[in-house]
Amino acid sequence: MTHSEGLAARQAHVALPEGTYEREMGKEGFFGPAAHLYHANPPTGWIDWEGPLKPRAFDTSKFADGVDCPWKAKPLLTNAHCKYRHLLMSQPMDHLVRNGDGDELIFVHDGEGSLFCDFGHITYSEGDYILLPRGTMWRLEPATPSKLLLIEATNDSYRLPEKGLVGPHAIFDPGVLQIPKLDDAYKAQQKKPGQWKVVIKRREQLSTVTYPHNPLDVVGWKGDLTVVKLNWRDIRPLMSHRYHLPPSAHTTFLASRFVVCTFVPRPIESDPEALKVPFFHNNDDYDEVIFYHKGSFFSRDNIHPGMISLHPCGFPHGPHPKAFAAGAKAAKKETDEVAVMIDTRDALDVASAAESVEFKGYVATWNPEGFRQAAE
Known part of the structure; x- marks a missing residue:
């Protein structure tokens, strides 16, 4: 039940009493x-x-030091369920990473490049969100210096909001979500010889697994769990x-x-x-x-x-x-x-x-x- 006392608007945010x-x-x-x-x-x-x-x-624009691994990204704000980091990266990663703590959401503030992961290859540019399910192996190849936010859902999964009366295609149509491709760039990186390391983050501790080959050697996949990309311009x-x-x-x-x-x-x-x-x-x-x-x-x-x-x-x-x-x-x-x-x-x-x-x-x-x- 709604109550009212004294001088108040009939409806919130509309026709406020003068001077209030x-x-x-x-x-x-x-x-x-x-x-x-x-x-x-x-x-x-x-x-x-x-x-x-x-x-x-x-002011994150004051950060000038780049890193070669997402797990070296500067932590800014944290709690038990969310890790909010700033990442500046200029050089291609020579290893893979995997987050064992939760889903990772990247927001691209500046820069462009490529992300290679279990599901294939996808490019990124300013204004992109990239959602990486927990356990995904991935690495970045920046084409230009890239400033990124990393928002981790610790021990949790991201999902899309319910859109209720406006229907599933409001705000953004799920059809605009882009997925990685098993394209020529992905196939080419599979052929790079030598050992590959995967740095796994779990409980904020790092472990390194070494393979005699590139473990991004997927030749096909299916399912409803994958990496997706969304640009703010599609919202x-x-x-x-x-x-x-x-x-x-x-x-x-x-x-x-x-x-x-x-x-x-x-x-x-x-x-x-x-x-x-x-x-x-x-x-x-x-x-x-x-x-x-x-x-x-x-x-x-x-x-x-x-x-x-x-x-x-x-x-x-x-x-x-x-x-x-x-x-x-x-x-x-x-x-x-x-x-x-x-x-x-x-x-x-x-x-x-x-x-x-x-x-x-x-x-x-x-x-x-x-x-x-x-x-x-």
Whole structure:
């Protein structure tokens, strides 16, 4: 049963009472019970902040050291169910890897090249997701320096979200998913002589198995388990010109304890009564992480491609003041941002590599007049 007290909108995110700021207090990542509270001041209008719980941001563009193995990728954010890493690779791998801990999801921020795996050969380029089932043997051959996110579903499997009333072909048609091919490039690499090593990661420990031949010697396969590739340009987001949809409407992949969402360009709500920017909210069951891939991020200030924001659960967050003002004036007709979001049910730990590229002034960007911190 829905209750109401005092000054409130009849419908969430629509026709807010004049001079108020709506905050959604929700459960279960926008799927559960929720309350909408109407404030006289922005819920993010803080002027000071102390303690470990706070909004944080990290700049992966500052990483310059490449590695020759995905298991050397810099860990950024981790918990028992999710490992979030940054990988910079320029040279072809001379060995194979296998993840025994869970499915691996690669997002290509920059670069292009080839991935060889049990199922064949597939090329990659900017904006691709590549989903590697747990146990897959694979290696990369970058054609240009490649900056990649690795998002591991530890002891878990990725799956596609249920699309309900909009049907299975909404958001993206499964027909756009690409699979590796047993093509000439795959057959050619099978002929490389000599020993091959497979480095297996299990329980964050590495083991190496040596073969006298290339173990990517598959001549055929069948089944409904394979490596798949999806580019953000094939994602066609759900839209409503009269209502601002929650982030969960943009879910791309699901695991048991976190979700992966993709924000891609879309028209901004045209209804004059509809909220046109992300609403203030405290998503009190999930930590929220956004990787900013491409475009102009109108809901965030002091953000550029390659940066990551972390909003742990426990406090309200939302658009920066400039974005809120611009959205209210409807100056922009469509977004041009591309970003990858994960919401994790379990709290994330920040690794030392992330701390080394942290933008310490991020917490101040909602109210730069109230207090200032120097950005590193």
